[in-house]
Amino acid sequence: MSWEEFLWHMDRRLGMYVGRPRYERAYSALTGFALARGRGELTAFQEWMSARHPGSSLAFSALVLVETFGEDATEDRLVNDTDHRRAVSALCRLFLEFLGQQAPATHQR
Numbered sequence: 001m002s003w004e005e006f007l008w009h010m011d012r013r014l015g016m017y018v019g020r021p022r023y024e025r026a027y028s029a030l031t032g033f034a035l036a037r038g039r040g041e042l043t044a045f046q047e048w049m050s051a052r053h054p055g056s057s058l059a060f061s062a063l064v065l066v067e068t069f070g071e072d073a074t075e076d077r078l079v080n081d082t083d084h085r086r087a088v089s090a091l092c093r094l095f096l097e098f099l100g101q102q103a104p105a106t107h108q109r
Contacts, residue, residue: 003041003096003099007092010091014088021081021084022078022084023065023075026087026091027091030091030095041099042060046060048101049064052067053066065090069086069087
């Protein structure tokens with residue numbers, strides 16, 4: 001399964017795979033998929049997200065929430081299904097954006 005296919009399913013059908021669709025479950029699914037692939041995408045994504053937030057020491061899972069809900073956002077901010085849905089969609093969108101920016105660099109090597 002490609003990243004694009006995985007992220008499509010995660011964004012649109014997360015509940016089918018993990019039960020109640022929650023941001024922390026999407027993060028866990030993304031982490032598991034990346035670790036199973038064993039190609040270092042999580043490290044590169046963390047670096048990419050950190051570059052978008054200079055001076056921040058937050059993990060990419062927290063930075064996604066900051067980009068979605070504002071500077072003081074944490075998982076405690078996710079109080080209803082709509083909040084979780086927005087966060088999951090943002091995670092998928094950002095990871096796809098990251099992959100799109102990595103593709104040209106990969107073709108140059």
